[in-house]
Each structure stands twice: as structure tokens, then as C-alpha cells.
Amino acid sequence: xxxxxxxxxxxxxxxxxxxxxxxxxxxxxxxxxxxxxxxxxxxxxxxxxxxxxxxxxxxxxxxxxxxxxxxxxxxxxxxxxxxxxxxxxxxxxxxxxxxxxxxxxxxxxxxxxxxxxxxxxxxxxxxxxxxxxxxxxxxxxxxxxxxxxxxxxxxxxxxxxxxxxxxxxxxxxxxxxxxxxxxxxxxxxxxxxxxxxxxxxxxxxxxxxxxxxxxxxxxxxxxxxxxxxxxxxxxxxxxxxxxxxxxxxxxxxxxxxxxxxxxxxxxxxxxxxxxxxxxxxxxxxxxxxxxxxxxxxxxxxxxxxxxxxxxxxxxxxxxxxxxxxxxxxxxxxxxxxxxxxxxxxxxxx
Numbered sequence: 001x002x003x004x005x006x007x008x009x010x011x012x013x014x015x016x017x018x019x020x021x022x023x024x025x026x027x028x029x030x031x032x033x034x035x036x037x038x039x040x041x042x043x044x045x046x047x048x049x050x051x052x053x054x055x056x057x058x059x060x061x062x063x064x065x066x067x068x069x070x071x072x073x074x075x076x077x078x079x080x081x082x083x084x085x086x087x088x089x090x091x092x093x094x095x096x097x098x099x100x101x102x103x104x105x106x107x108x109x110x111x112x113x114x115x116x117x118x119x120x121x122x123x124x125x126x127x128x129x130x131x132x133x134x135x136x137x138x139x140x141x142x143x144x145x146x147x148x149x150x151x152x153x154x155x156x157x158x159x160x161x162x163x164x165x166x167x168x169x170x171x172x173x174x175x176x177x178x179x180x181x182x183x184x185x186x187x188x189x190x191x192x193x194x195x196x197x198x199x200x201x202x203x204x205x206x207x208x209x210x211x212x213x214x215x216x217x218x219x220x221x222x223x224x225x226x227x228x229x230x231x232x233x234x235x236x237x238x239x240x241x242x243x244x245x246x247x248x249x250x251x252x253x254x255x256x257x258x259x260x261x262x263x264x265x266x267x268x269x270x271x272x273x274x275x276x277x278x279x280x281x282x283x284x285x286x287x288x289x290x291x292x293x294x295x296x297x298x299x300x301x302x303x304x305x306x307x308x309x310x311x312x313x314x315x316x317x318x319x320x321x322x323x324x325x326x327x328x329x330x331x332x333x334x335x336x337x338x339x340x341x342x343x344x345x346x347x348x349x
Contacts, residue, residue: 185218
């Protein structure tokens with residue numbers, strides 16, 4: 001049994017707590033927050049941009065800490081799950097690893113590339129699993145896409161386009177501070193740079209056009225990912241550029257030799273709208289709506305945490321949560337910012 005301690009009970013900490021309830025061979029045994037109301041189980045102040053609002057939780061079976069050092073010193077915790085704002089990820093990840101804990105940290109791994117490299121190296125030296133909670137591969141539509149491409153059932157992947165666009169965020173003060181969040185070019189767009197490198201490998205170069213918010217931080221962009229040794233055309237549009245009436249949209253079109261896979265979802269006027277449910281077009285001219293069963297967004301976080309628990313129990317590194325993959329996803333974000341700034345194709349090394 002992997003015993004989990006969660007640091008940070010904001011929206012993501014709450015979602016991780018809910019997701020962990022369905023995990024096999026793992027359970028949350030402790031939480032850490034400085035908010036005394038949250039320690040007593042009053043989570044009614046917590047609200048995010050999807051999923052349930054916080055309520056009253058029975059935490060009688062949970063050890064409760066208001067100091068991070070005390071949680072890290074708890075010998076009954078195997079894995080620390082860090083759900084704090086991004087600017088704290090480096091400090092807390094290193095502290096958890098040096099305390100001898102397997103570590104799962106919310107995405108992005110960090111804001112700075114040097115910091116990401118340092119965390120990854122310390123993870124290797126610690127002998128513990130260092131994992132980054134990139135949840136997109138565990139959402140049903142994206143998990144299906146990855147399975148279809150990797151199976152080869154419909155031939156090679158020829159190309160694809162991804163999108164992830166929001167309006168100006170109103171649910172989090174941290175996102176407005178670019179030095180703390182990385183802005184939409186990191187906090188939002190890294191979902192897709194991570195999934196693209198997971199699905200297709202790290203590209204050889206990128207060419208991006210869009211708008212920089214400040215310095216190397218991107219407000220919105222469209223990128224072409226360039227693969228020198230593959231007949232593969234992949235692009236992505238992402239950022240904070242929509243009006244409030246459509247607060248969020250994401251989706252993809254994937255083109256394989258013998259099939260096309262489509263998906264398009266948005267929050268339109270405050271209501272969820274799936275304009276194109278996950279749909280498979282096959283070369284026999286048939287249109288198949290893929291039956292994903294009952295889909296709850298929390299299930300993706302259960303899958304993510306289950307992947308971490310299974311890796312710890314099995315003594316292996318989970319590829320979807322790899323620290324190196326998370327670092328590479330951040331690298332791509334910076335290469336895209338460089339391409340916007342210079343107007344040139346930028347090599348990814």
C-alpha cells in the first residue's frame with residue numbers, strides 16, 4: 001500500500017484527494033495546509049474551473065499538518081503529492097526527494113528550465129520516483145487517441161492539429177502573475193507540448209507565431225512542430241485569446257493512414273458543449289462515435305495517481321509522468337517563445 005501525503009489543499013489538492021479515493025493499493029493518509037478551516041474539513045471555499053465545488057469533508061482518518069516539514073518527516077508517508085502553485089514546485093520537490101519520499105508534483109514541473117533540470121537530477125540521485133502530474137494522457141479522449149496511434153491498427157500517424165484556448169482567467173490570482181505561473185504559454189499550453197512529445201517524440205525544431213505577454217512568456221500562439229526524419233505534420237494553437245463567452249475549448253484532429261480521429265469540446269456560455277464527440281472516420285467511409293462510457297473528469301486524476309502508485313509498487317518509471325518528459329515539455333514552450341520573438345525556425349536540442 002502506497003501511503004500518500006498531499007501538500008496544498010487548493011483546487012488541485014482537493015481534486016487529487018477525490019481522485020485518490022478510487023486508487024487501488026494507494027491511499028491518502030495525510031494532508032498539509034496552513035488554512036485551519038481546511039484542516040478541519042471545511043473545503044467550501046474551494047472552487048475551480050471544472051468539477052465539483054468543495055464541501056465538508058470527514059478527515060477524522062487523516063493526519064493533518066500545518067507545516068510542510070512535519071509532513072515530510074512523517075515516516076508513514078511513502079509518496080508526497082505536491083499541489084501548490086508552480087513557483088513553489090522546485091523547493092518542495094527537492095525537499096520531498098531529500099526526505100526520502102517518492103514525489104508527484106502538479107504540472108508544470110517548474111517555470112525555469114534550469115530548475116527543472118536540477119529537480120530531475122536530484123530525483124535520479126535520490127533513488128526515488130520523481131513524477132510530474134501531467135493529467136491530459138489520462139483523460140478518456142486523449143487516452144483513446146494515444147492507444148489508437150500506438151497500436152498501429154489504423155497505420156502510421158500522418159499529422160494532427162491540437163487546440164487549447166481560454167479566455168482571460170478569473171478563477172486564480174496566481175495565473176495573472178507570469179513569474180509565478182508562466183502564463184498561458186506554460187501553465188496552459190504545456191498540456192499539449194507534453195502530449196505531443198509523448199505521442200510523436202520530441203520534435204527537431206519548432207516554428208511559432210503569436211503574441212508574447214512579457215519576456216519569454218507567451219499569451220497565445222500557433223506552432224508547427226518539425227520532424228526531420230518523419231513524414232509527420234503536427235501543429236497546435238493555444239493561449240488566452242478567447243472572449244469570456246467561450247471560457248475554454250480544447251480538442252484535436254488526428255490523421256492516420258486508415259482513419260481520422262476527431263474531438264472538440266468547449267465551455268460555451270457557461271455550459272459544457274461537445275460539438276464533436278470523439279469520432280473515428282475509417283477508410284470504409286463509416287463514421288463511428290467512440291463509446292467512452294460514463295466519463296467523470298475526476299477519473300483522469302484517479303488514473304494519473306494510479307499510474308504513480310503502480311510505478312512505485314512495481315519499481316519502474318511511469319512514462320506519462322516522467323520528469324524528463326515534463327522537462328522536455330517545458331523546453332518546447334521556451335523554444336516556441338524564442339521562435340515568436342525571432343520570427344525564425346528554432347532548433348530543439
